Amino acid sequence: MAHARTLEDVRQSGEIRVGVNPNFPPMSSYGDDNRLAGFDVDVARRIADALGVKLTLVPTEAAQRVPFLVSGRIDMSMGALTITPERQALIDFTIPLHSEAMGVITTDRVTADRWEDLNRPDITLVNMRGNQSVSVLQEKLPLPRRLLVDGNADTIRAIAQGRADALIENTDFFLGFTRNYPEVKWRVLPDPIFAAWCGIGVAKGNATLQAELDRVLHALHKDGSIAAMWRDHYAADMSVPVGEEQIAPALRDRPAATQAETSGYAFDFSGVIGQIPYLLGGAAISLQIAFLAFIIGASIGLGGAMALLYAAGPVRRFVSGYVTLFTNTPALVQIFLIYYALPDAGIKLGSFTAVVIGLTLNAGAYLTEIIRAGVASVRPAELEAASVLGLHRRDVMTHVIVPHVLRTVYRPLANFFIVLVLGSSMAALFGVEELTGRAINVSTTSLRTIETFAVAGLIYIALTLIASAALAWFGRTFFRVRTGA
CATH class of the missing domain: 3.40.190.10 (Periplasmic binding protein-like II)
Structure with missing residues (x-):
């Protein structure tokens, strides 16, 4: 894992990298000038000045506060980082910054x-x-x-x-x-x-930086600077003031870091292995989302393809506009609008329903083009040969057009289903506990982000490989689709 930068490293580099939450006013957020500002930013600036280095702010969401420290992306983590035993097993804390x-x-x-x-x-x-x-x-x-x-x-x-x-x-x-x-x-x-108490997080065993931050915070507490900055941003005193008892450890020598603490991050999959059944339950929800979006989207795609090829002008233009809109905007934006904007119009959808509708509409637009291309690929010579043989229209559809179209579009459709399985991970952003959502839950509870997402990644690989093999077998068996190049 990345080596934590000591106090000497920070001073030699001339900068300290501080993780702050960019969406947490008045703790820290972007202002009208697109610059980060807030209580954390003011404290971080005072710390950088005390160290004699430049301040570099790194946007760090709540779930990233510990992982960014562990991976060496930041030197210190803020954002109301509560001091807990679980976090103390992975990182070290300063004396409390606030309550x-x-x-x-x-x-x-x-x-x-x-x-x-x-x-x-x-x-x-x-x-x-x-x-x-x-x-x-x-x-x-x-x-x-x-x-x-x-x-x-x-x-x-x-x-x-x-x-x-x-x-x-x-x-x-x-x-x-x-x-x-x-x-x-x-x-x-x-x-x-x-x-509870919130402190500043530093990498495990980074004793020199931790001690210097303790010294700076102790001085800022003693002269009233932190309390004043809190009042400036929150227009009130802290509900529970940080007292002498909380800041006194800054004046005492902390226990020396052990070899295990200074040797860097130690992988531990034990807690994640026990969560595999929970993660597999999320994988089942991922498949459910992908299956619903694919089946309904394919129905939309079939109707859209027929409309583009054979419908009257107004219908064809409407379908063309739908395809253009949904293939030129991200699926995530589409789901976001369905989930967050529709309630303002009186339409409130659950997170699972909103995600399925968003992915379905997106899939329908892409599948319209895939199916249209398949239908258009039927050569006139094939239809002429069927006519010469005296086949009726129904027989032409059954024995010439449908088999040709299925063999042409099957592999693109199968590949698109795999894309939907992976794309279902967007549902986590809307509170759906599919595989990615459950992996985030496990990682934020265990703080074993790398291990959790390594296991989740392996489950995704298994899902896609099994689905690909099953779809290939289905295509060979029922549609005589060749799997080779």
Whole structure:
């Protein structure tokens, strides 16, 4: 694995690479000038100044905070990184930078006065993959359904659109997003669930950088700079102030790093192997998405091909416009509009349904062109020969046109099905727990990102190889499709 840069390395390079969340106002986000700004950015700038180096900000989403450190992409990770035993097994932390007090953001649609009132099966809780609160709440609130999304703003959007009922997180971090939905009557339940400390993450065993960051943070806490920066961005004091007890370790010598800690990342597949049945369940959902999109898309493609070849002008132009639109925009954008834009028009679709519809419409456009090309490939000489033989129109269709078209388009269709299997991974961005979505869940819980996605990649390879072999056998057996070049 990549070698962590020590304090000396950072100073010699003249820059420190800091991971901050680009979608987390007022912690950190892009402003009107397309520059990152916020509390984390201000703290990072003060740290860089204290070290005498240039600050390089690296956009780092919540689920990437630990993996980016492990892989050596960043020198320190911010973004409200909660100090937990699971993370401490893989990375090291500074003294606390700030606190986080977990509360409930909900609406007047939900009848609940305390967070315990949410522990019922008709409630859907939304949260972000990679957040420490996800695993904690599974213990405290086991009954509600879960919706996991990948962006901070998506959590509040899900509640506003009625896909979820409540978010349990640090309310200071998320209330700013509620201003985007002024028509919703938002509520914050009064009693906090628990409090935790967030520090700055550094690579495991990087003692020199950790100690220097501790020294800088201690000074910034003592002179009130961190508290002042927090008030500037949040317009309030921290719910739980960082006190002398939390910053005192900065003045003490930390235990020396062991050889195992300084030798870099150690692979461990034990936790991931136990999750293989869970991942295989996600693979079944991936196949289900691909199968539905392919079957319905092929029906659309057949109708579209016939329209382009034989329909009247207006119908042909409509189908041509549909094909042009859906083959010249990314499938992800199409699904995004179906899932997030339609609710504003009063049409609310579940995540699985929205993904299937989006992939189906996209597949239908591509399959229209594939099938049209297959039908157009029937040579006039073949039809003339059938006429000379005296074949009726039905016989010409059954024995000449259909076999020719099937043999021509079968392999492109089979290949497109494989593309849909792999493309189903986009569903993870909308909370569908197919293979990629479940792999993200496992990696954010175990923090074994490399191991998790190595196993997920092997499952994808197995899926596509098995599907390819089955489709090749089917083509040879029923359509006399040759598999060779």
